[in-house]
Amino acid sequence: MRIVLVGPPGAGKGTQAQYLAKNLSIPHISTGDLFRANISQGTPLGKQAQEYMKAGQLVPDEVTIAMAEDRMSQPDAQHGFLLDGFPRNLGQAEALDKFLKERGLALDAVLDLEVPEDEVVKRIAGRRICRKDNSHVFHVTYSPPKQEGVCDICGGELYQREDDHEDTVRKRLEVYHTETEPIIDYYKGQDLVVTISALGKVDEVTRRAMEALGRSEAA
Template sequence: MRIVLVGPPGAGKGTQATRLAEKLKIPHISTGDLFRTNMSRQTELGKLAKSYIEAGELVPDEVTIGMAKDRMEQPDAAGGFLLDGFPRNVPQAEALDELLQTERMQLDAVLDLEVPEEEVVKRIAGRRVCRNDSAHVFHVTYSPPRQEGVCDLCGGELYQRHDDSEETVRTRLEVYHTQTEPIIDYYKTQGLVVTISALGKVDEVTRRALEALNREGDAA
């Protein structure tokens, strides 16, 4: 299957993308991984992306599209892939359509993870990270530490990252609504959008997604 995964920040896209790709036996292609891989390997696209990032500028769509194209042409993606973080806007979605048409391929589904805005704010703004080890993550509501402000694992101080503040989260949501959400309407005109609730336990959301994708596959 060839799938695009969309959803607001805090919807659990990264977690679900990894799980779904494993279940469906297709590679998980994320924008973050594309940038890190290309920059670490010092590819031409990676060098170009780095020059924009170091200048504090947004990486142009054509650079991101070029990286995605190279990745989708790798042998392990011949039988399908799951795109996470790309396309990020309508011009990128249009470019992806052109690329797929050139390669005589087509998307099977656009999986939309739906989460109420206030739940997104609650999920992200409630995160607390250990100053000693950023892998130690807690949540004031869903997974609170035994002692407030103290890491259960190493006793380090727990703090809220700047990116996790409510103000920053609402800004990120506004960017999502204005830039990325329009691709849902774009793909709805092609009959590709499958919307599921991303509320509940991780396993429940994965099961819900697989069931929806299987229905879409049967319908196709």
């Protein structure tokens, strides 16, 4: 299967992408991972991206598209993939269509994870990260630490990232509505969009997604 995963920040795309890719036996292709891999390996595309990022500028679509196309051309992606974070605007969606059409391929589905805006803000603004080990993540409502402000695992200080402040989250949502939401209508025109609620436990959302894609969850 060839799937595009879309949804607002805080919808759980990264988590669901990992579970879905595993259950469907296809690679999870994340824009974030593509940037990190290309930059760490010092590829020409990675060097270009890094120059823009160091200058505080957005990486141009053509660089992002080239990275995605290179990754989709790898042997493990020949029988399918799950795209997470790409395409993020209409230009990238059109480039993806062109790339697939030239190879006689097509998308099977665009999975839209739907979450109310207030829930998105609650999810992200409530997140707290450990300063000693940023893999230790808590939430003031859903998974609070035993002692406020202190990591249960290592005793480090918990803090709220700048990106997680409510005003920043709302700005990120505005960007999502302006740049990314239009691709949902674009793909609805191709009868590819499957919308599911991303509320509930992780495994419940995964099961919902697999059923929507017409697959039963792997044992």
